[in-house]
Amino acid sequence: MTKEVKSKDNCPTFINNIGVILTYYDEMQKYGYTIANRNGKTIVSNIAQADMMYSEDLIPVLFFDGKSGYLDYEGNLVIEVPLYDDYRMGGLRISPSLNYRFHEGVAFIQTAEDQWYLLDKKGSKKEVPSEYNFATRRYSKGLTVVEDKEHKFGYVDKDFKLVIPCKFERAESFEGKYAAVVYQGKDAVIDKGGNIYFCEEFK
Numbered sequence: 555m556t557k558e559v560k561s562k563d564n565c566p567t568f569i570n571n572i573g574v575i576l577t578y579y580d581e582m583q584k585y586g587y588t589i590a591n592r593n594g595k596t597i598v599s600n601i602a603q604a605d606m607m608y609s610e611d612l613i614p615v616l617f618f619d620g621k622s623g624y625l626d627y628e629g630n631l632v633i634e635v636p637l638y639d640d641y642r643m644g645g646l647r648i649s650p651s652l653n654y655r656f657h658e659g660v661a662f663i664q665t666a667e668d669q670w671y672l673l674d675k676k677g678s679k680k681e682v683p684s685e686y687n688f689a690t691r692r693y694s695k696g697l698t699v700v701e702d703k704e705h706k707f708g709y710v711d712k713d714f715k716l717v718i719p720c721k722f723e724r725a726e727s728f729e730g731k732y733a734a735v736v737y738q739g740k741d742a743v744i745d746k747g748g749n750i751y752f753c754e755e756f757k
Contacts, residue, residue, distance in 0.1 A: 572590070573591075574589055584602075587604045588601065589615075598625060609656050610675075612626060613625050638669075660675075660712060662688065670682040686702060698727070707724060708722065722735040
C-alpha cells in the first residue's frame with residue numbers, strides 16, 4: 555500500500571470542508587495530490603495533477619494512471635474527459651497545475667496541445683473556433699472575451715457567436731452590469747448591449 559505523506563507546507567483552501575493537499579507518495583517516489591476533508595480523512599488519492607479548489611461543485615483532476623476528468627465532493631468521477639497537463643496553464647512552468655474550472659455551467663478544457671473545447675456539466679463538448687484567441691477562458695454574464703487576428707477584443711456567447719464586436723484595445727470580464735475596456739485609447743466600461751460609457755461620464 556502506498557504511503558502518503560502530506561506536506562506540512564500546505565495551506566489548502568477548504569470548500570464544503572474539502573481541500574486539495576500536496577502529497578508525497580513514498581512508494582512511487584512522486585509528488586501528487588490528495589483530496590481530503592478538514593479532519594484529514596482521505597477522499598481521493600493518487601492524483602498526479604489537480605486544480606487547487608472546487609468550482610461549481612467540481613474539480614478537474616488527472617490521476618497517475620492517466621484517467622482524468624471532474625470529481626464531485628464525494629470523490630466520484632462524474633465527468634470523464636481527457637485533460638491535457640500543460641505546464642503553461644496558469645503561468646506555472648515549474649509546478650504544472652490543471653486549471654479548467656467551471657464558470658456558469660461550462661469549462662474550457664484542453665485535450666491536447668493547443669486543442670480546446672467548451673465542456674458542459676453533461677459531458678458534452680464543442681470545439682473552440684480557431685479564429686479567436688479566447689483571452690480569459692471564463693464566462694461571465696453569458697459572455698467571454700475574445701481577441702481577433704487584429705489584436706482587438708470583443709465578446710462571444712456560449713455558441714461562439716460574436717455579440718460585441720472586436721473593437722477594444724483591452725477588455726475584461728463582466729462584473730455586475732459592466733465590463734472594463736479600453737476604447738480608442740480611453741478607459742471605459744460597456745454594458746451587455748455593447749454601449750460604451752467613458753469613465754469621465756461617471757464622475
